[in-house]
Amino acid sequence: MDFALSTRALELRDRLAEFIATEVDPAEALYREQVEASGDPHFHPPVMEELKAKARTLGLWNLAIPDPRWGAGLSNVDYAPLCELMGASPLSGEATNCSAPDTGNMEILAEFGTPDQQDRWLVPLLEGTIRSGFAMTEPWVASSDARNIASTIIGVGDDYVINAHKWWTTGAAHPNCEFVILMGVSDPDADPYRRHSMIIVPLDTPGVRLVRTLPVFGHDGGGGHGELLFENVRVPAGNILGEEGGGFALAQARLGPGRIHHCMRAIGLAERALALMCARAQMRVAFGIALADQGVVQDRVAESRIEIEQARLLTMKAAWLMDTVGNKGARFEIAAIKVVGARLATTVIDRAIQLFGAAGLSDDWPLAEMYTHARTLHFVDGPDEVHKQQIARRELRAYEGFRS
Amino acid sequence: MDFALSTRALELRDRLAEFIATEVDPAEALYREQVEASGDPHFHPPVMEELKAKARTLGLWNLAIPDPRWGAGLSNVDYAPLCELMGASPLSGEATNCSAPDTGNMEILAEFGTPDQQDRWLVPLLEGTIRSGFAMTEPWVASSDARNIASTIIGVGDDYVINAHKWWTTGAAHPNCEFVILMGVSDPDADPYRRHSMIIVPLDTPGVRLVRTLPVFGHDGGGGHGELLFENVRVPAGNILGEEGGGFALAQARLGPGRIHHCMRAIGLAERALALMCARAQMRVAFGIALADQGVVQDRVAESRIEIEQARLLTMKAAWLMDTVGNKGARFEIAAIKVVGARLATTVIDRAIQLFGAAGLSDDWPLAEMYTHARTLHFVDGPDEVHKQQIARRELRAYEGFRS
């Protein structure tokens, strides 16, 4: 066993940390000003393009892409500490071209895309000139079971015709968002696991409409979370991803890295919340004693540190399994970190908020917005309950012989 | 022992419930439209005045005021079920003239105000023609210990001169808000408990400035939470409340009812969240089974019901003690319900959110906004930790003889 990070991971982590500390985080104020000045919460401010240019110069670009033909070629283990840093710095993901949902889309396109699809969509994504969305969740069904997806993708001649109502399509309102990958039923009579397909839908195709963006705890900004209607949207057959009927398998493949990235970022969120908590505890005096000297506060600091360490180790273990035995072999560990990461982030951020009092809920500190994001982690890519059920069923399977 | 509500409480509860169901809640959409149309999040929409007029006609007015000379004259026990209903209906508090912080201010003015102060400020508050704020919390000190308050109220001739920086002054941005009751140091050399005074400060006094309103989880609306600067603000000596040096005692007196009202409303929030949770559990099917038939969901429903019942009973016990032995005799029970009420509301609402998935965090359902409010209850009128410390110290005092 060896718990040390590789030289490359350490070097990249230091480089990224410095870039974030000296360039990205200091640019936040300007970013907000430019957005506010535009009057459009989804405005793409010029400062972001400057950050992206710098990141690229520094070799901090496409770090999430494991295939060296397309990106940095880092293992999951090596990417983890970088992704964690990004979790604590809101602008850094886009600045380094490592944002969800693009990274997931890039991975699918890299692995399953045709050369044409790669030229048309993957290359500009990797260049950072366009962005993309992933249109999976639907308002009327429990999307935790991918087989519930009800939108249709019907082959008609050389085209597919799509009718779909999707929401929580993250990034759909980003001005650079050019397409979504959409999941729908292509053959309602097939086996449940062969019923769905994924298809590329350019947002400027006739019939696609962004109905609205959905606020989260009242927050709406950046790429937003879109509600999209697709009415008789016609795209060429060449837009299908992988093969017709392969949607469920693609969804599974896509979720592995997506989930673990969420968890890495959740650890970054928790680290930042703990740092804020500690600083506040030293600054604030109540009833004549610094909060840092009060037992109840110390208890929360210790619990937070212990929880962070454990969550990080489980995430690294899952990443190592993905690197060594593949996403499928790591699926129970991925399920576990999904639960652990979400819980970690909301718990630690909430403790920090409590130390800040009402200020912790205002916009003066980043905690409320951090919590807002962290809370969504309890259901993005499947609710905690579903992940736990999978873990339990695997565990219990070994004891089926005891059943009478 | 008798756990039955009085006839009057039952009758008023039914009347209020009907008013809310048929008038108040259906008016929410129009309320929002009128606010949005105004372009000002703190706009006071005409529909609210219509609701107030109706409430008054129905005898649903000033229900929180226990002194029958000024209001409904209800005991705390009788008011509890009404306040709980208001907790579940955002517009109903203002519609029935039972909103914080006005009710607390009314109580202080009724009990400690001079006839002049009552004529000038209490009567219009009771009429619902003006609103008010309570300027207590300060940015730079832990307000959980009222003795930390650092703003100054210095007697100069026949006036007092106020210099203060306050924030989280709820309602300060309401167009009808005409004055705040402000707490500050009037004699820095006095005993810590005689150092502060409370004074009435009209918002149109020169030197008073509303710097901004503070969002909570990104939400800002209604009367808002104001950050206020008071620079050399001069008001007549007759504006002092009670006596000079009596601020700490007034703060204590004011908090009793304020705290219990918060808790009653928290129970209402929890009841509403549980109702939403149950409805969703029946509607939603995952993996072929209605959520309502799943053990994990049932467990949360049961825990929620059990927690609500216990919180309600403890609140009623505290109310009964306030009615029978006074606020001071009930102070540990009030501290206890403050902790319990906040925890109940955030816990049950969070469970409901989890059942709704991402929709639960959007504005399509009221849960995110409910959570936003509930989260503040963990520190308004003192953080949970301070209340628990008071309870513990009382408990431990009886065992001091064991100390070696």
Place this chain on the structure above:
Amino acid sequence: MDFALSTRALELRDRLAEFIATEVDPAEALYREQVEASGDPHFHPPVMEELKAKARTLGLWNLAIPDPRWGAGLSNVDYAPLCELMGASPLSGEATNCSAPDTGNMEILAEFGTPDQQDRWLVPLLEGTIRSGFAMTEPWVASSDARNIASTIIGVGDDYVINAHKWWTTGAAHPNCEFVILMGVSDPDADPYRRHSMIIVPLDTPGVRLVRTLPVFGHDGGGGHGELLFENVRVPAGNILGEEGGGFALAQARLGPGRIHHCMRAIGLAERALALMCARAQMRVAFGIALADQGVVQDRVAESRIEIEQARLLTMKAAWLMDTVGNKGARFEIAAIKVVGARLATTVIDRAIQLFGAAGLSDDWPLAEMYTHARTLHFVDGPDEVHKQQIARRELRAYEGFRS
């Protein structure tokens, strides 16, 4: 609403408290000596008979029996504070003839027994000259569902023939235990709710065998928990309780008071644990600071006090409902306190143990034995999970209209 205890309850509580403080608790050492001297952990020591005689003289006798023809005739509300005191004093239940499972058996015999059964079994139970058991739980089925009970009670001529394997029959090893009430299947073909009967089985009937007593966390003593075999045990038909096929209904009737008594005693356990915790916190110094002055300890004291108050109020509410609308009308509240009482007792005792360190687990303090008993409350009369399921289903039923 009125949270005050009645004059009678207050008077009896004071009298019982004094009896316990001056007679019962001081007799514990002698009780143990007499048991140890006998060499039999189930020995019935003479000091207990002396305590019983004194209790009777003081009018502290059969306090649990609500029917004034047979016992003290107290309402559940009035009995609650007495039962709570007994929970904190291990010998006091038997001393006042208020021990489980006798009280439950007395109630059934009083309500459903024939005059013959009452003469033969109820009267000596009420006199305290004999004791009894309740043979319900079986090793091979989940007894949480009474319909699982598999033992048989077959009518043969004027007799019933019983074949049964029972365990956890509390009190079966008490030297004075003369009979058990046994539940079994009398008609396997009947409706599930009419399939079972209850019958009185004297322990000296041929075929009855006490296989062993079952230790709990290694503890075994007093009346013990018996494992009993009944092989072709023949008793007269007149021993049937109520009517053949009425076993399920009797079980339901018996459990109401039984469950609430368990919870009242659990509150007594928690109060005693909290008192020990506070005393220890004052006595013990760690790192130069008395535990009582440490924030983490204070937090636990406060949580314990808050939980106790809430559990007591919910128990009183359930008792009041039993008194006013009957056991059936109170069944969800009874389910709720069953869960709350068990959780309260284990939680608070465990916190106390932690403050005592290893001493808390030894026999020098009563905490380990208190925990041992408290832990069983999570399954006696049905596991927590079943009670919560019942509460949830009732709650969810109101929303069935939402099901699609």
Place this chain on the structure above:
Amino acid sequence: MDFALSTRALELRDRLAEFIATEVDPAEALYREQVEASGDPHFHPPVMEELKAKARTLGLWNLAIPDPRWGAGLSNVDYAPLCELMGASPLSGEATNCSAPDTGNMEILAEFGTPDQQDRWLVPLLEGTIRSGFAMTEPWVASSDARNIASTIIGVGDDYVINAHKWWTTGAAHPNCEFVILMGVSDPDADPYRRHSMIIVPLDTPGVRLVRTLPVFGHDGGGGHGELLFENVRVPAGNILGEEGGGFALAQARLGPGRIHHCMRAIGLAERALALMCARAQMRVAFGIALADQGVVQDRVAESRIEIEQARLLTMKAAWLMDTVGNKGARFEIAAIKVVGARLATTVIDRAIQLFGAAGLSDDWPLAEMYTHARTLHFVDGPDEVHKQQIARRELRAYEGFRS
């Protein structure tokens, strides 16, 4: 990073697992019979010596000793999976000569003992012919702070004279226990960290008295937990360990491995409890559904698996740090796993007990005894609270600059 166990660890783990499965666990019944037949709960049954002989033959001996001159020479990382297996098998620690407190004593003697001390005490310990105790905890002070230790070790001529009252000296009642290492004050006027010494005290020295053994949750057996009085006990100066005044440093050195071994065993306990829980869940049917198919049960299985994985990883990380940067460099990770291990074991065992119902608390299953041991882990080698405080202080130290 590499999460794979070494070849040697894997090989030893398999060999130990087979030895436990085929020899040790099957011998439990005989072990108990031999103890019971002896009439002495602390009897050392012959079967244990047979197991020891077999273990030695198999090379499964002194596995905990990292110094290859004295024992197996395994790193902490390599020992971890072995120690975990021992945690789940009560007899295996003694069978492989890897029991606490001997392993800790062996380590101190190996590292700090004089050649004479090693010949006289270490060699027979390593041979498994004698056993030993560690006399640290005292009844009247909080031993969590080692500086509280009040027993005295006074140099008189060529001897030391010891006066001490110790308790919770694990193993003191083992028939083979020949000596204890005792901590006491040798110079009350020295710096607090130089005030104490450790000294070897043979149990047959005049003045040493085993007052009693202390039961834990009523359990007493094996080597027991001794309460010992040392009255004017005189031992040669050569018995001092390390140097006079070095007791505190030795205590620190000893605790590192001791603590991590406790945690490894705790993980073994939890794994065994989870296995029992799963088997029971498959066997037991309630309300027509196997427990394994019920959501609430699945949730607990999943939480248990997630908690075990995280605790194991944190323990391995701490072990790796001990191996690479030393015990001192790993001290916060050791503090963390101490908290995590204890919590893991009690939590998972308690969940298993709940699934077994009352049977889970009886002696029919090992759960009650497992819980009994696990509960002590919350204070042996320092209570959870102290470990958390250390972690918090380290974390907060980095933010001292924020203090005003």
